Amino acid sequence: MNHIIHWKRNFAILWSGQFLAIAGLTLLVPFLPFYMEELGVKTPQEKQLWSGIALAAPAVSSAIASPLWGKLGDRFGRKLMVIRALFGLSLCLCLMAIVSSPLQFLAVRLLQGAFGGIVDASSAFAGSEAPEEQRGKALGSLQSAVAAGSLSGPFLGGIFANIYGFRPLLLTVGIITAIGACAAGFLLTERIRTQTKESPSSEVTGSVLQAFISMFSHSRTRGFLLAGFTANVAVFGLVTPLAPLVESVARKPDYAATWIGFLQAALWTATLVSAPWWGKRNDRFKVERNYRIATILCGISVVLQACVINVPTLLVFRILQGLTFSALIQSVMFVIIQSSTDTNRSVRVGAANSVLVCGQVIGSLAGALITGMFNPSTAFFMMGTVFIVSACCLLQGFVTIPVLSFRANKR
Incomplete structure (x- = not known):
């Protein structure tokens, strides 16, 4: 009973900390070109490049x-990693508020990536502390915190940046995040872990490289890692072509920016609402089935976005994309956590996050390249197809590829 009470308190702190961190990180994203101008970047080309x-x-x-x-x-x-991530993000937000050049800002952004990582830190903590029958629900609800932060950050940034400016806003959010880190330090409770016979010493002392090899040596974790990587390629490949697509279908292109904001709000609202539902389904049904259903529907919604002729129709398909994409990354992490032990859970979650982040980078570059070479509709069609390929990664035999054989206890 006490464990359930502690977990509910832990979850409230994790959700709040993750929301604060994501909101703080995203409040500046849509306005980066404006902040670059404040840092001394003059030409539009240089603003876009630095951004x-x-x-x-x-x-x-x-x-x-x-x-x-x-x-x-x-x-x-x-627990220490959750506190570290929140303090790291707090420090970086405060440093962003005082930088004086784009190069300094870039250095702080690199530090942010290196010392942040609140999402994987929270996932590893939740995967260890949540009751086993509620792990899917916990990860789904944490995914809703990401959606809530991504929805609130740009909205609050747009309002308060005009009133107070970017620097006071960043500093304020950094201080609030530091308060959240202190709250996590005082209120989060972590069970004392003991090494058992089921947790061989090699799992404790294994290297990061061994974590990668171990996950890619098993068909289930390999399949989900490839599926998650492919899904991230697809979703981040949609970032660049969205604006020109909206401009091409909007009857009044002058209102394209307003429509883009509305479409993004609808997407994240749908994700916020649906993420906990998919998490509960992962607790009750086979994760592979949930992932395939969600990914195929998500891919179809993206392909249909390539064919729209007006913004209201695009809005409908964006909502469907949000309702289904919310299942994908949490399902990948759910399987990684299921396959881990209490002594190697965090390193496996971190390694999985590295694979997913690589998909993010490749997707962003691919989306920009395809949009530049062809048109935004082609980019949406291709990325929708990539989503469907992501579902194929879980088909029996699809991921049976030559890999290095590895045993954790082999030296």
């Missing part, structure tokens, strides 16, 4: 650092 580099930078450092932090979490405790 694009700054957006991609955290993904690069996060892909490197996530498994290392995960390894430390397995050794010293996952």
Whole structure:
């Protein structure tokens, strides 16, 4: 009974911390070109260049650092990693408020990727502390925190940046995030973990490389990692072509920016509502089935977006995309957590996050390249097809590829 009470309190803190962190990180994203101008960048081409580099930078450092932090979490405790992530993001937000050049801003964004990682830190903590029969629900609800933060951040940024400016806003959010980190330090409770006979010593002392090899050596985890990687390629490949697609179908192109904001709000609202539902389904039904259904529907919705002729129809398909995409990444993490032990859970979650982040980077580049070479409709059609390929990654035999054989206890 006490464990259930502690878990409910833990979950409230995790959800709040993740919401604060995501909202703080996304409040500046749509307005990066304006902040670059404030940092001294003059031409529109340079603003776009620096903004694009700054957006991609955290993904690069996060892909490197996530498994290392995960390894430390397995050794010293996952609560410590949640606190570290929140304090790291707090520090970076405060530093963003005082930088004076785009190069300094880029350096801080790299630090953000390296010392942040609140999503995988929270996932590893929840996967260890949540009751086993509620792990899917917990991960789904944490996914809703990401959606809520992504929805609220740009909205609040647009309002308060005009009133107070970017720098005071970043500093304020950084301080609030630091308060959240202190709350996590005082209120989060973590069970004392003991090594059991089912947890061989090699699982404790295994390297990050061993975590990668172990996951790719098993067909189920390999399939979900490839599926998640492919899904991230697809969803981030849609970022660049969205604006020109809206401009091409809007009857009044001057209102395209307003429509884009409305479409993004609808997408994240649908994700916020549906993510816990998919999490509960993962607790009750086979994850592979849920993933296939969600991914195929998501892919169809994206392909149909390539064919729309007006914005209201595009809105309907964006909502369907949000309702189904919310199932994907949480399902990947659910399987990774299921396949782990209490002594290697964090490093496996971190390693999985690195794979997913690589998909994010490749998708962003591919989306921009396809849009530039062809048109936004072609990019949407191709990315919808990639979503459907993601579902195929879980078909029997599809992921039976030559891999290095590895046993965790082999030296």
